[in-house]
Amino acid sequence: MAAAHNGLVLESVRRLGSVTLFLLRLLGQCLPALGRPRLVVHQIYNSGARSLIIIMLSGLFVGMVLGLQGYDLLQRFGSVEALGTAAALGLLKELGPVITALLFAGRAGTALTSEIGLMRATDQLTAMEIMAVDPLRYVAAPRFLGGVIAMPLLAAIFSVVGLFGAQLIGVQLMGVDKGVFWSQMQGSVELHNVIEGVVKSLVFGTACSLIAVHEGYNAAPTAEGVALATTRTVVASSVMTLLLDYVLTAAFL
Amino acid sequence: MRANRTIEIGTGLFVLLGFAALLFLTTQLPASGLRFGEPKVGYHVSAEFDNIGDLKVGAPVTMAGVRVGDVAGIRFDSKEYKAVVDLRFDPAYRQIPEDSFASIQTQGLLGGKYIGISPGGQDSYLKQGSRIDQTQSAIVLESLINKFFANYSSKAGSDSESQGTDTQSKAESKK
Numbered sequence: 001m002a003a004a005h006n007g008l009v010l011e012s013v014r015r016l017g018s019v020t021l022f023l024l025r026l027l028g029q030c031l032p033a034l035g036r037p038r039l040v041v042h043q044i045y046n047s048g049a050r051s052l053i054i055i056m057l058s059g060l061f062v063g064m065v066l067g068l069q070g071y072d073l074l075q076r077f078g079s080v081e082a083l084g085t086a087a088a089l090g091l092l093k094e095l096g097p098v099i100t101a102l103l104f105a106g107r108a109g110t111a112l113t114s115e116i117g118l119m120r121a122t123d124q125l126t127a128m129e130i131m132a133v134d135p136l137r138y139v140a141a142p143r144f145l146g147g148v149i150a151m152p153l154l155a156a157i158f159s160v161v162g163l164f165g166a167q168l169i170g171v172q173l174m175g176v177d178k179g180v181f182w183s184q185m186q187g188s189v190e191l192h193n194v195i196e197g198v199v200k201s202l203v204f205g206t207a208c209s210l211i212a213v214h215e216g217y218n219a220a221p222t223a224e225g226v227a228l229a230t231t232r233t234v235v236a237s238s239v240m241t242l243l244l245d246y247v248l249t250a251a252f253l
Numbered sequence: 254m255r256a257n258r259t260i261e262i263g264t265g266l267f268v269l270l271g272f273a274a275l276l277f278l279t280t281q282l283p284a285s286g287l288r289f290g291e292p293k294v295g296y297h298v299s300a301e302f303d304n305i306g307d308l309k310v311g312a313p314v315t316m317a318g319v320r321v322g323d324v325a326g327i328r329f330d331s332k333e334y335k336a337v338v339d340l341r342f343d344p345a346y347r348q349i350p351e352d353s354f355a356s357i358q359t360q361g362l363l364g365g366k367y368i369g370i371s372p373g374g375q376d377s378y379l380k381q382g383s384r385i386d387q388t389q390s391a392i393v394l395e396s397l398i399n400k401f402f403a404n405y406s407s408k409a410g411s412d413s414e415s416q417g418t419d420t421q422s423k424a425e426s427k428k
Contacts, residue, residue, distance in 0.1 A: 182311055189282040
């Protein structure tokens with residue numbers, strides 16, 4: 001019992017160390033990878049552009065729900081004018097970065113892990129090493145960078161679409177005054193709120209991409225190993241996103 | 254080669270869209286940002302107030318509770334030390350008497366400020382560039398509370414005085 005417990009702790013510590021070392025090696029390869037922009041562009045397309053539909057659709061509905069719930073709550077206090085402020089701050093600071101990161105983990109993170117894991121399982125990474133081509137530079141680093149670059153852009157698109165969703169419900173359906181909706185929002189949102197959202201999504205992008213690439217790179221070279229690694233990517237990315245979100249929120253307040 | 258081109262165009266569009274969204278968030282949301290609003294139609298009327306409270310650009314202008322326009326601009330007149338509010342009326346509401354009365358009111362208990370117009374009796378109507386002379390400033394809650402307490406304490410003081418005289422007169426009558 002105690003031995004199993006020890007093993008679990010040791011395994012967790014080993015995994016943490018492995019991720020940290022991997023991050024350092026990856027960061028060392030980022031500048032050289034930027035020297036091959038075509039590879040990075042390809043990964044921005046894969047992780048970013050192809051996640052666009054799911055991000056915009058989710059953003060629209062999250063914004064609409066925010067409009068409905070916010071209206072229902074605020075009208076009890078007779079202050080539906082604050083709906084714009086509530087929706088904007090909620091989307092910018094929390095919902096935009098967090099939901100984008102969760103969707104990214106499910107949509108792009110799994111694809112990264114299984115792709116790299118299959119490369120490992122079919123010995124493509126080993127073949128690269130034999131040819132003196134560093135797989136970290138040509139496979140891992142571009143995918144990592146692609147995710148880090150795509151995440152803030154996706155989160156910004158999510159927030160904007162969400163705002164229009166909230167406006168659609170609040171103004172068109174519930175009859176909040178349009179001028180009040182926007183002027184109250186503009187009166188209370190400040191530039192540092194926007195920057196907070198961007199910093200959050202940059203951190204989430206780094207964490208989610210790192211976990212996805214690391215899990216794929218170190219997956220057991222079997223079908224089962226790739227499946228396990230993909231599952232771990234989703235679980236670890238989601239938990240990490242929410243944990244980091246708390247830490248960042250506390251730091252920004 | 255062809256597939257590569259599609260990928261590059263797709264990425265370009267995505268990055269463009271992302272930066273457009275960031276630009277929107279940084280410029281359109283904060284009050285300090287730039288505005289690229291479309292010019293709105295309607296006629297503009299100015300009104301001077303001693304105190305506008307937290308009235309903001311874009312706040313509604315209403316008559317009998319119905320929105321007839323909005324606040325297009327707010328500036329400070331450094332000669333008269335007053336706030337000059339630029340009101341934009343929708344072109345549909347052309348027949349508002351020139352001697353109408355403009356007051357700053359509050360939506361709900363804690364809501365934002367808006368401008369209420371009560372119609373006057375004159376036959377001539379407000380038009381582009383005219384001025385509303387009769388205005389009432391925003392009611393500032395703190396000053397209202399101060400006034401209430403000042404009233405209350407002076408009233409309480411006079412009450413106890415009159416009570417004192419009452420008991421005195423009673424005592425006198427007993428004698």
